[in-house]
Every structure is written in structure tokens, then in C-alpha cells.
Amino acid sequence: MNEQTPLASGQEHNQPLVESRPDEAAELLRQRFAEFGYLFFRGFVEPEACAELQSAMLSCLQGHVEDGEQGPALIGEPFFETDPVWDAVYPAIQSLESLHGFFHQPRLQQLMQQVVNDEVFVYPMKMARISTPRKLGYETPPHQDAHSHQAPDTMAGIWIALHDIDQELGRLKLLPGSHQAGVRRVLEAQGVGGVQCEIFPEETTWHTADFGRGDVVIFHACTVHKAEPNRSDNGVRLSVDTRFSDYGAPVFVTNFEPHHGWRIDALDWQAIYRGWTSANLQYYWQDYPNVVDQVWRRPPEQQPAQI
Numbered sequence: 001m002n003e004q005t006p007l008a009s010g011q012e013h014n015q016p017l018v019e020s021r022p023d024e025a026a027e028l029l030r031q032r033f034a035e036f037g038y039l040f041f042r043g044f045v046e047p048e049a050c051a052e053l054q055s056a057m058l059s060c061l062q063g064h065v066e067d068g069e070q071g072p073a074l075i076g077e078p079f080f081e082t083d084p085v086w087d088a089v090y091p092a093i094q095s096l097e098s099l100h101g102f103f104h105q106p107r108l109q110q111l112m113q114q115v116v117n118d119e120v121f122v123y124p125m126k127m128a129r130i131s132t133p134r135k136l137g138y139e140t141p142p143h144q145d146a147h148s149h150q151a152p153d154t155m156a157g158i159w160i161a162l163h164d165i166d167q168e169l170g171r172l173k174l175l176p177g178s179h180q181a182g183v184r185r186v187l188e189a190q191g192v193g194g195v196q197c198e199i200f201p202e203e204t205t206w207h208t209a210d211f212g213r214g215d216v217v218i219f220h221a222c223t224v225h226k227a228e229p230n231r232s233d234n235g236v237r238l239s240v241d242t243r244f245s246d247y248g249a250p251v252f253v254t255n256f257e258p259h260h261g262w263r264i265d266a267l268d269w270q271a272i273y274r275g276w277t278s279a280n281l282q283y284y285w286q287d288y289p290n291v292v293d294q295v296w297r298r299p300p301e302q303q304p305a306q307i
Ligand SMILES: O=C(O)CCC(=O)C(=O)O
Pocket: 129, 131, 139, 140, 145, 157, 158, 159, 172, 192, 225, 226, 227, 239, 241, 242
């Protein structure tokens, strides 16, 4: 890392996320995605679906997080992804049929389809985020999923707020247009994922919003994003995310494991699927035709204009 490419610029300021509407022409949405590296849809997921998943997650978090008047509230000690408390509760959250099924709702799949302009493959790995207060410095550092998921530029992330999330609770922030500079160098960092990528000196403007329940952000594999710290007294931020691509695009092999299955004993698909009421989404990914074990990237001249 040299002085021209610092890991983070000293100053940064926020601008509102550019909003998109699902009824806009698919071509326009793809153009905006190509320009900013993300699309933001307010209230896209039905509030009932978000409330149901939030309540199921809170059942798994009993004794640690409760359903407070203002939203999820911490009642025990704060914790961070990979802390012993998190490791103890996460297998139950990962086993929720409603967590996995959430991303396969037909409307959400249609939205993803508009972005990839093709049949969609929703990655099997589904993520649930639990951001507690009093863990400053452990929030998600700036990173690109192209690095963390070893993904080609055909992949995109989709992140959904399960309840209202303001600056105090720690919002998702994106660096607009940052996908255009390709995959960046990384350094170790504390916080979710354990690495952060370089930020160029001129990159001082981030896009973010106070999120409402059911708001959706879709972002390019190379779009730099991060989370704000949770500075609330006892509020807990719950959100969920996964990745998707056009069906048949290369998908790196580790994305077929459960989230944190690589480090939590017995967190495997068999354990996750035990107790599900439907077999529809179990192993749907098993015959995926393009599982790769080497990072693959298109040469620049072959890169598609959209995603
Ligand atoms: O919600 C967060 O804190 C992190 C989300 C994220 O990094 C992602 O969806 O890739």
C-alpha cells in the first residue's frame, strides 16, 4: 500500500442513495446499476414478510436480543460475528427456513432478474446480520464482495432491512461508481469479514439512507460498501443479504457452503434442512452447472455493459 492508495480517506460525507422504482424500465435500471454500482428500492419487500423473519430471528436470539418498543433491543452483553454468543445463536438462525426462503420470493427474484437480464441463480449462502451497540470498530469495514466471495463481475449482492435503520443503528453505505475501478487491494481489518479494501483519496462521497423495513439495496460485486457503527444505547440492527448472478455464470465453490459452516462445527446443510416443512429449496443448488475453484474474471474488453 503506498501513499497514493490509502485504505481510507480522512474525510467523508454522505449523500442520499439514488432511489429506483420497480416499475421503471429494466433497461433504465440496468443503466443506473452500471453508473452507480447499485440500485435502491424503498419498501420493496412486504412488511409482513420482514416482520415474520425478524420475529423468527428474535426467537433464536432469546436472552440476548428482545423485541423492544423501538425495534430489536440488546438485553445481554454486546457481541460481534464470531464471538462465542454469536456462534451459539447463529446455527439456529441459519436453520430458519424463512431466512432461506426469504430471498426466493417471486417478486424479489423478478427484481434480480431485471438486473441480470436473464434467468437468476440465487446463491445458496444466505447471511443474517446482527449488529449490536458497544462494539465500535467491529462494524463491517469497506470491502468488495468480488473479493470476499471470490466472485466474477456477474455477481451482485442484495441486502434487505428487516426494520427501520437510522444512522444511530448503523446503516449500509456504498461508494457510488466504485465498481468501475475493478477489484482493489485489501488489508486485514477487524469487523465482519476481516478485511478492508483500499479507498482512493478522491473517494470521499458515500451514498446511504435511513432505511425503512423492506428496503432493498442491490449492488455490483465490485461496489465498495461498509456499515456504520451501531452507536445506539441498546438498539440492534437486523438485516439479511445474499448474492445472485445470471444462471450458469461461474460461482466460486465456497459460496455453496452455509455462511460460517467453515468454522462452526455441525453447521452444514443437513443440519440446516432438518426440520424444514418443504423440500422445495433444499439442495436446489446441487446441480449448478458452473462451480469453479479458481477466481475467474472476464478480460476488460469482454466485460458486459451491465452487471
Ligand atoms: O450489513 C452489513 O453489515 C454488511 C452487509 C454486507 O457487507 C453485504 O451484504 O455484503
